[in-house]
Amino acid sequence: MAGGRFAPGHLGELTQCIPFEMVDEALKATGRVQERLRDLPSRVVVYLLLAGCLFPEVGYLGVWRKLTGALAGLPLAAPSASALAQARRRIGATPLKWLFDLLKGPVAGPRTPGAWWRGLLVIALDGTTLTVPDTPAVLTRFTKQAGNHGGTGYPQVRLLTLVACGTRTLIDAVFGPTTSGETTHAPRLLPSLRPGMILLADRNFAAQGLINDIAATGAEVLVRLKNGRRMPILARYRDGSYLSALGPVPVRVVDCEITITTTAGKHTGLYRLATTLLDHHRHPAGELAMLYHQRWEIETAYLELKSTILGGRVLRARTPEGIDQEIYALLVVHQLLRTAMADATSTQPGTDPDRAGFSIAWQAARDQLVLAAGVIADTAIDLAGTIGRHVLAGLLPQRRLRVSPRIVKRAISKYQARGPRIDRTSYKATTGIEILAAAGP
Known part of the structure; x- marks a missing residue:
């Protein structure tokens, strides 16, 4: 452990991914180093904020007890709730943002299964919302969404991310x-x-100006279009796709019919995809239609963030500045867990990171924090560590094609809703893709 008043500043085994020196550099770079040594040094407060994301079910005093539970015999501070609140305000959000900017990245090697498609790193763009406390201070910046029934009960924050689909x-x-x-x-x-x-992006991001700006970065795009959107046919290709344009950007359009077959029946949907990959020989239309399915990995990442970590809870912070601080801490912790999982699966060549269980890693990280175990790395490098060994011992089975209805699983009312019974069964499925030739000259 760190010595003296710095002893409570740790994140269990995850401290190896975000060591003391990194946190100290973040505080120095953002001008948040304490002017005098307090009972709650700035480094300790940063780890307290990160640990709070591993234990969202307790208040910060409860988080402090988690950090210090295994440090019996050391002369530790006994801060009050108000002292912890003042320390968090003193730190602000900038050191957490600095840490996230340093840690963010795909964490995918050239041989990471599922991370690449024909030499391209597969990433997805999408948004979600986080619920925040309904306080006068919060409402000065974040608002409740309007709705048919008077709007949501809490203000919300819109979060957009770029996610590496493989990891x-x-x-x-x-x-x-x-x-x-x-x-x-x-x-x-x-x-x-x-x-x-x-x-990869859904229909909401198919605006001409945005696609033009994305293409200007040099990245390729595969975006879904609305089925009724009119696209000029400039040339036809043998794989059924055709050359078109989104504003000044030339794109290939793929119209396809996707049929999902289960024991309960069939469901057919029409998809229209546009891509900046114009060579139909190198990037066939059928493969592009299959690739687009990877966009759902970002939805799974949001599930990990909002359901596994937060458990559907409202964020703690009750001020706009505190919300910024808490969200960056949440993003850092998610990245640390995903990095630990990617490191663990990399020790077994050919193991797809999809098979690593996020809940297993999260629970193992919580246990290691309470035990204050593995804080400082051993002289021998251990890529897996205790968290990784738990993950590898509980690898999920190979990904199977299944379907499940996208429905609300927790009703607003505790009473049985009227109407027919909702089928919540997950079915094994097979997928058929037919590329459709566009009508017209």
Whole structure:
């Protein structure tokens, strides 16, 4: 452990991914180093904020007890709730943002299974919302969404991320009020795009201006279009796709019919995809249609963030500045867990990171923090560590094709809703893809 008043500043085994020197550099770079040595040094407060994301079910006093539970016999501070609150305000959000900017990235090697497609790093862009406390201070910046029943009960924050589909690590993230839409926030992510990437996005991001700006970064695009959108046919290709344009950007359009077959029946949907990959020999239409399915990895990343870590809870912070601080801490912790999982699966060549269980890694990290175990790395490098060994011992089976209805699983009311019974069964499925030739000359 660190000595003296710095002893409570740790994150269990995850401290090896975010060591003392890194946190100290973040504090120095952002001008948040304490002017005098307090009972709660700035480094300890940063680790307290990160540990709070591993234990969202307790208050910060409870988090402090988790950090110090295994440090019996050491002369430790006994801060009050108000002292912890003052320390968090003193730190602010900038050191957490600095740490996230340092840690963000795909964490994917050239041989990481599922991370690449025909030499391109597969990433996805999408948004979600986080719920924050309904306080007068919060409402000065974040608002409740309007609705047919008077709007949501709590204010919300709009979060947009770029996620590496193979490892579900965060390449970048931005957030802001829900009064601005996803396409308004999206341009702030473009500096993180580069040649050698292919960006998957849904219909909401198919605006001409945004696609033009993405293409200007050198990254490739595979975006879904609305089925009724008129696209000029400039040339036809033998794989059924055709050359078209989104504003000044030349694109290939793939119209396809996807049929999902289960024991309960069949479901057919029409998809229209546009891509900046114009060579139909190197990037066949059928493979592009299959690749687009990887976009759902970002939805799984949001599930990890909002359901596994937060458990559907409202964020703690009760001020706009505190919300910024907490969200960056949350993003850092998710990235640390995903990095530990990617490191663990890399020790077994050919193991797809999809098979690593996020819940297993999260619970193992919590246990190691309470035990204050593995804080400082041994002289021998152990890529897996205790967290990784738990992950490898509980690898999920190979990904199977299954379907499940996208429905609300927790009703607002505790009473049985009227109407027919909702089928919540997950079915094994097979997929059929037919490329459709566009009508017209």
